[in-house]
Amino acid sequence: MNIFQSIAAALSPAGLLWTLLIIGVATFLHELAHYALARWQGVAVRSFSVGMGPVLLRRHWRGTEWRLSLLPIGGYVEIDGMAPEEGPGGEYRQPTRGFAALPTWGKVAILLAGPLMNLVLAIGLMTATFTAQGIPAPDRARIEAVLPNSRAQALGLRAGDVITAIGGRDLPDTYTANGGPHAGWESVRDTLVTAGRKTLTVERGGQTRQLSFDWQPRVNGVQQRLGIQYGPDVQPASVPVALGTSLRTTAEAMPQVLRAFGGLFAKFFTLNLSQDQNVSGPIGTAEIVSRAAALSPWALVQVATLLNLSLAFFNLIPIPGLDGGRILLVLVGALRGRPLTLAQEQAINVAGFAFVMLLTVFVVVRDVSRFF
Incomplete structure (x- = not known):
């Protein structure tokens, strides 16, 4: 049996569909929160994409181009004033309108909205589970x-x-x-x-x-x-008791999740491909969802809860390219009394994006290596 057959044997069609659905909903709501906070403050949103890569379908509505893209992994929103704008001579310069013109709290609110949406979704799913199944x-x-x-x-x-x-x-x-x-x-x-x-x-x-x-x-x-x-x-638990337990469980889970990410970074910097139970790549995640789908709907809800918690905490890590990194740059600019220059910000974001991409490749390679 070759590696592709081994991976296929570990997954199920239903598990793959549920994985795409769970990640898709988590990503869509994450980006929708960014969109909502931007529009609430009067900032235009040029495009909203479900999925990445080539655009399959597009429709203009309320000043935004809504897209369905080919690759069902993630999504994005293009908020006016977040990217450099083109000057009269074709050169790129620091944006001065939209997001860039907001006060510090307005910028942080937009950036924080996505992770908070995933956190709220996780707490809501946890509360529903405790109410239905008990604590x-x-x-x-x-x-x-x-x-x-x-x-x-x-x-x-x-x-x-x-x-x-x-x-x-x-x-x-x-x-x-x-x-x-x-x-x-x-x-x-x-x-x-x-x-x-x-x-x-x-x-x-x-x-x-x-x-x-x-x-x-x-x-x-x-x-x-x-x-x-x-x-x-x-x-048995009432909704208020279930909600209180969910909040307490989330607070207790936070240091565990951060330690898991810390362990992942340590293995990344040492190129350690050994497996652990704390962080899974895309194949490992699909395996977990496949097993949950074979158990019960509530098992799927628990997996969705963990994925949303992980997405919320990971995005808040202050790495440029993630929401937490963008928040850090906004706060640094506020402390300096002026934003970073375009060259400084682009260099930091490129480095952060490269790090996140390399980390993603490392996680995928580590995920696949256990099948050899």
């Missing part, structure tokens, strides 16, 4: 299935039982094991690593009971299993 409780382990002829079945455990304590101690919200933090419900597994008398406090139908048993992790060299499949307990 996972990290300190409660719900038994999802009991394997037949297992120790758990002999003890009387049933699917739907909730383990709330082990050895008389409540399950923690989080704990550290094997070099990293884990949710408290995962501590059930590590409790069975050691031998001895075990006591599980179990809730069933509103009543609490305790099950005690002697446990040996290995018998005659064979690893023993309790025989349960379990996960976090899920508590």
